[in-house]
Amino acid sequence: MFLGTRALLPILARSGRGAIVNVASIRGIVGGVNATAYCASKGAVRLFTKAVALECAALRNGVRVNSVHPGLIDTPLAAAALADPETAARRMAALPMARAGRADEIAAAILFAVGDAARYMTGAEIVIDGGTIAQ
Template sequence: MSGRLSDKVALITGAASGIGLETARRFAQEGATVILADRNAAGLTAALSELQASGDRHLAMAFDVTGESEWVAAIEQVRSRYGRLDILVNNAGFGRFRSIAETTLDEWRATLAVNLDSVFLGTKHALPLLAESGRGAIVNMSSMRGMVAGPTSGAYTAAKAGVRYFTKVTALECAAARNGVRANSVHPGHVETPLTAAAYAKPEVAKEFLSHTPLARFGQPREIADVVLFLASDEASYMTGSEVVVDGGVTAQ
């Protein structure tokens, strides 16, 4: 452990599995106190148990990131227990891939609520505590679909593009306020996680996706988590409003 996040407190949403869980592991390895947030209570319990093996400083909070009152309560709990928050990783998200004609209004709203509304709510309610730290960092999980569109991804693409530009607005407002908070976004490509494993295991799906990926393989959660770790650390102290693409070269074409 090199201690890149020593003495820092970090809240990570969608932390029960996939990229969120791997980010929590990396943060804990680098000395951070990690608050794991997810609506998957069973997954949170397992994730917390794993992290607590190296110390009991971590915390799990099961709540719905689309609910404003739940964010208010969560941040108040963080303030009460730790008295500070240095890093917010808005990672919670999911994709539902249908054509525009097949997408219902409820599906559209649900996709935007989890992928975009949660980023707004987390940022809005965590900002005061992040500003108190003097060197706060926000890392928002977008997607390569926030950079380039693809068919059957209307709601997801709209949400992730929204995350991309909301991050820039956050960065500019924080810079203008001189509150020391930086905000950057990460844009993964095709990454193997519990949510994508079943689809990627299908030969026809894998062949299609990898045919458009110059590195000709799927990404791994650790490869995304390492980028999040860098952006959250003081090593990225002159980066704000930036977007980091980790997609195996898809958007380079």
Template structure:
């Protein structure tokens, strides 16, 4: 307990799935959590659920692909808290289809949500993170940022971009001496509201599990626990690292 005591943390895509699980873990560890998401209804429910775990948590409805909304969100955090200790760039989605069926609009929307948002969040949150003197950024990538898969060209490109953007940012922050650490997380197959429809298909589930040595899907909390570690002072010598949480898939 209290591994994140008195930390101010912004988590994007926080209304459900891994984002919400991370928000709850952060609150349990003493952080004040700012939930960011564009789904206003789910965002309200998520904030209400944190009411049983501490006080002072906030929700900001904004679209992570829009620069102007990032500017407004960071300004609100600045005026309310005066600093930011942790940024979790978690928002993301995947549209899985062949390259021939992928339109330019599909490609751009996938890149925007999964990669552009990480750049925008990092760029605009960096001054507040530097002000804290011990900032931490955790970027959500995927095993698809490490190894490719068919019918996932845009998603693979975006998540691979997150991986190397994380490393480049980590080196830049180290060179600047601003105290900000930057690491990425690479989950495998995780049971969330977003993935539930696919995993409910027995054929799809069987195919995924056949290639997962641990033989099961991950729970959102298992990813959230790794994010807590990377955001905490326990990971004070980790920057530019990638943490894989995939049940052994990429070890094969």
């Protein structure tokens, strides 16, 4: 993420417009048991995004920088973690929407963030977690 931003930012700045969307996690906003390093790394993505957004705004270079924070998403990694039916039932019961999110739901948020409809949005966090951190 850092290297990608460092490589892409000068190109976007020269064009006078553009958007970067970093994918973090809700674990970058709230902690989780047995996930210290993961939470720390996603929290770093969160604040890196905000810092770059403010730097771009101060430079008036037209580049917007935002982050997306998914909760539990139905991916192969999540499927492995939820392979045990008892664990899966407990995890779903803890989700306000009682289901895992889908990859296309995350993709839709990213498409919004890079599009013209979000042209006044920078340094923002888009949380897509089925209500998990609203509890």
